[in-house]
Amino acid sequence: MKYSNATNYALHTMVYLIWLPKSSTIGVQELAEIQKLSPTYLSKILTKLTKAGLIESTPGAKGGYKISKSPNEISFLDVIIAIEGESNLFNCSIHHNEGCLIEEVMRQSEENMKAELKNRLLVDIVKKMEEQKQQKANSN
Amino acid sequence: MKYSNATNYALHTMVYLIWLPKSSTIGVQELAEIQKLSPTYLSKILTKLTKAGLIESTPGAKGGYKISKSPNEISFLDVIIAIEGESNLFNCSIHHNEGCLIEEVMRQSEENMKAELKNRLLVDIVKKMEEQKQQKANSN
DNA sequence: TAATTAAAGACAATAAGAGTCTGTAATGTC
DNA sequence: GACATTACAGACTCTTATTGTCTTTAATTA
Numbered sequence: 001m002k003y004s005n006a007t008n009y010a011l012h013t014m015v016y017l018i019w020l021p022k023s024s025t026i027g028v029q030e031l032a033e034i035q036k037l038s039p040t041y042l043s044k045i046l047t048k049l050t051k052a053g054l055i056e057s058t059p060g061a062k063g064g065y066k067i068s069k070s071p072n073e074i075s076f077l078d079v080i081i082a083i084e085g086e087s088n089l090f091n092c093s094i095h096h097n098e099g100c101l102i103e104e105v106m107r108q109s110e111e112n113m114k115a116e117l118k119n120r121l122l123v124d125i126v127k128k129m130e131e132q133k134q135q136k137a138n139s140n
Numbered sequence: 141m142k143y144s145n146a147t148n149y150a151l152h153t154m155v156y157l158i159w160l161p162k163s164s165t166i167g168v169q170e171l172a173e174i175q176k177l178s179p180t181y182l183s184k185i186l187t188k189l190t191k192a193g194l195i196e197s198t199p200g201a202k203g204g205y206k207i208s209k210s211p212n213e214i215s216f217l218d219v220i221i222a223i224e225g226e227s228n229l230f231n232c233s234i235h236h237n238e239g240c241l242i243e244e245v246m247r248q249s250e251e252n253m254k255a256e257l258k259n260r261l262l263v264d265i266v267k268k269m270e271e272q273k274q275q276k277a278n279s280n
Numbered sequence: 281t282a283a284t285t286a287a288a289g290a291c292a293a294t295a296a297g298a299g300t301c302t303g304t305a306a307t308g309t310c
Numbered sequence: 311g312a313c314a315t316t317a318c319a320g321a322c323t324c325t326t327a328t329t330g331t332c333t334t335t336a337a338t339t340a
Binding site: 167168169183184186187190197198199200201202203204205 | 283284285286287288
Binding site: 004005006037038040041044058059060061062063 | 296297298299300301302305306307308309
């Protein structure tokens with residue numbers, strides 16, 4: 001069990017878009033180049049993010065992608081669900097008369113994990129990156 | 141991303157073995173029948189549990205499986221790791237100069253989830269099952 | 281020795297993930 | 311309006327992991 005590569009790419013792309021000046025848009029080609037992915041593959045991922053309402057896309061010349069809401073409203077969980085879907089980590093496939101106690105426990109800890117990822121904002125990553133950059137600049 | 145069926149079967153089997161009288165062993169055929177699985181398939185799962193030291197196996201006539209330690213020492217996490225392995229939920233595949241901040245966050249919440257599953261004991265499921273049985277018996 | 285049982289390994293079928301290619305629709309520019 | 315640019319959609323392939331099955335081997339008891 002592992003998160004998909006797509007989720008990884010999506011998270012990195014989102015961080016990059018948040019880091020970008022707010023009004024500017026950027027195309028797939030450029031985004032793909034940064035992460036060394038094929039544009040068509042990354043495009044699929046970006047479409048999912050768009051449908052989830054996390055980013056905005058405008059087709060046509062001078063088009064591209066940009067963040068669609070305030071960075072403070074975008075959590076890790078939002079991106080993960082956008083890519084992986086809402087499905088549960090654990091579904092008991094065995095028939096029980098009145099619910100599966102094992103499933104109950106697994107659901108509970110999944111909920112806790114989700115709750116934490118809901119509180120983790122991507123913008124905090126950007127802030128940390130800038131802090132690190134600053135520190136490095138100071139030490140030289 | 142989802143836990144495998146094998147993990148589900150393993151958890152149910154472990155609960156059953158804990159519920160069993162301590163000294164008695166039970167063979168794959170019987171265990172497979174209960175969960176409606178093929179014995180050979182379940183056998184593979186049981187072998188993993190054996191190698192992880194969670195259960196003991198004795199071959200030969202009158203052989204079979206039984207719990208190998210005190211039920212109070214067997215957590216959900218133990219079983220999950222026995223089947224799914226130790227691998228991380230999230231590995232950043234992108235090259236970073238000094239560690240990936242996204243991976244850091246994901247690792248952190250994975251650790252928290254594991255910590256919780258480490259505290260959840262299978263024997264508690266057995267206790268709850270017996271409570272439910274008792275309640276049902278009383279209400280009739 | 282014979283019956284029973286777990287373990288190991290090869291094999292097949294299925295599903296999911298990862299990624300490519302091609303074509304279509306929308307938008308801006310001239 | 312024509313053309314270039316860009317996102318979107320869908321079919322397709324390739325690889326990998328999961329889920330099993332089947333057969334053989336090894337260990338144990340009677």
